[in-house]
Amino acid sequence: MVIENDRLLRALRLEPNDRPPVWLMRQAGRYLPEYRKVRAQAGSFMDLCRNAELASEVAMQPLRRYPLDASILFSDILTIPDAMGLGLQFLSGEGPVFERPIKTLKAIESLPLPDVDQELGYVTDVLRAMRMRIGDKLPIIGFSGSPWTLACYMLEGRGTRDFSTARSWLWREPRGLQLLLDKLSTSITDYLAAQADAGADVLMLFDTWGGLLSEAHYQIFSLQPMKTIIEQLRSRHNCTLPVILFSKGCHTQISDMLKSGCAGVGVDWRIDINAALKQTRGKAALQGNLDPTVLLADADSIQTTVRTQFAEAVGQTGFIFNLGHGIMPEASPEGVTVLLEALHSMSG
Numbered sequence: 001m002v003i004e005n006d007r008l009l010r011a012l013r014l015e016p017n018d019r020p021p022v023w024l025m026r027q028a029g030r031y032l033p034e035y036r037k038v039r040a041q042a043g044s045f046m047d048l049c050r051n052a053e054l055a056s057e058v059a060m061q062p063l064r065r066y067p068l069d070a071s072i073l074f075s076d077i078l079t080i081p082d083a084m085g086l087g088l089q090f091l092s093g094e095g096p097v098f099e100r101p102i103k104t105l106k107a108i109e110s111l112p113l114p115d116v117d118q119e120l121g122y123v124t125d126v127l128r129a130m131r132m133r134i135g136d137k138l139p140i141i142g143f144s145g146s147p148w149t150l151a152c153y154m155l156e157g158r159g160t161r162d163f164s165t166a167r168s169w170l171w172r173e174p175r176g177l178q179l180l181l182d183k184l185s186t187s188i189t190d191y192l193a194a195q196a197d198a199g200a201d202v203l204m205l206f207d208t209w210g211g212l213l214s215e216a217h218y219q220i221f222s223l224q225p226m227k228t229i230i231e232q233l234r235s236r237h238n239c240t241l242p243v244i245l246f247s248k249g250c251h252t253q254i255s256d257m258l259k260s261g262c263a264g265v266g267v268d269w270r271i272d273i274n275a276a277l278k279q280t281r282g283k284a285a286l287q288g289n290l291d292p293t294v295l296l297a298d299a300d301s302i303q304t305t306v307r308t309q310f311a312e313a314v315g316q317t318g319f320i321f322n323l324g325h326g327i328m329p330e331a332s333p334e335g336v337t338v339l340l341e342a343l344h345s346m347s348g
């Protein structure tokens with residue numbers, strides 16, 4: 001399918017654009033009153049993810065409000081561990097919790113690989129429903145959590161500040177951890193290939209917890225499995241879609257990420273965007289990296305921050321504007337309007 005607004009695809013191919021493509025991580029979510037309404041109607045967050053009509057509706061909501069250049073699948077990264085039988089729940093105020101976290105090597109050895117069509121078909125149903133609504137207007141980004149980030153939640157059982165239980169496997173049982181990452185890599189590859197078949201135009205790996213690792217461990221336990229996924233997508237599934245890697249807290253390792261076969265690298269707000277662009281220029285697109293907390297500030301601060309931090313970046317080939325992490329539930333929808341107006345006023 002030829003996509004009408006192809007700024008994101010052009011950026012990922014390192015082709016020039018009239019202005020940088022822009023989308024926002026978590027662009028569909030609780031900061032929007034219309035999201036909260038549909039979410040209440042659906043029941044739980046996972047009920048929303050399993051309802052193709054409502055999930056595709058909330059994916060459209062930010063596109064109606066704002067001039068964004070991409071849509072993103074509405075789902076969550078924890079769908080795979082849930083399909084592996086860990087029993088995912090979202091408790092209010094607590095975030096995700098697994099009823100049956102992984103505690104032993106034996107549990108890893110007997111962990112089943114889910115049948116993607118059977119058990120994760122509800123995700124590709126959402127993608128197809130989104131495509132029906134979007135037509136050929138905008139690209140759709142499919143995604144998965146990275147093996148390391150999914151392993152963090154599966155071994156820890158819930159989100160914690162430092163994932164110390166999960167990280168203790170690095171020292172106590174590295175081979176067990178490796179087996180878990182291998183199983184996850186296989187499932188994630190199949191899951192992303194199914195998303196490609198269902199109409200995704202771009203794939204993204206969210207490695208939210210890569211930054212918890214030492215540089216040496218990052219290479220082995222986070223980056224290498226993501227590299228394997230990209231290789232397997234190409235070889236096993238004949239899937240040539242561009243892949244964006246986002247390892248939060250890992251901007252010191254951009255040069256190694258560029259060797260993974262990815263088309264784009266995402267960075268959080270800790271690195272100066274111009275310094276990051278210098279490293280990726282001519283090799284991959286760069287996505288980021290406005291600190292999402294600026295959306296908690298007044299319009300003037302948002303405007304000034306965007307204008308100063310991105311003055312040079314907006315003219316660069318391969319630059320994709322985004323936040324450095326997901327938009328916060330407390331962000332104001334009007335702040336997003338200010339942000340996009342400031343950004344668009346800077347080019348042409």
Ligand code: CP3
Pocket residue numbers: 024025026027028029030039045072073074075076077078090095096143159206208326
């Ligand atoms: O970007 C988008 O609009 C697409 C949808 C999307 C969601 N989660 C929806 C969601 C994406 C891409 C994710 C990825 C995700 N999920 C990540 C990686 C990116 C990141 O933020 O680091 C992680 C770590 C998760 C796990 C997760 N899901 C957590 C920790 C939470 C609870 C914390 C929170 O923000 O509430 C969720 C729930 C979740 N995922 C919500 C949404 C819209 C809020 C659920 C609700 O409506 O109650």
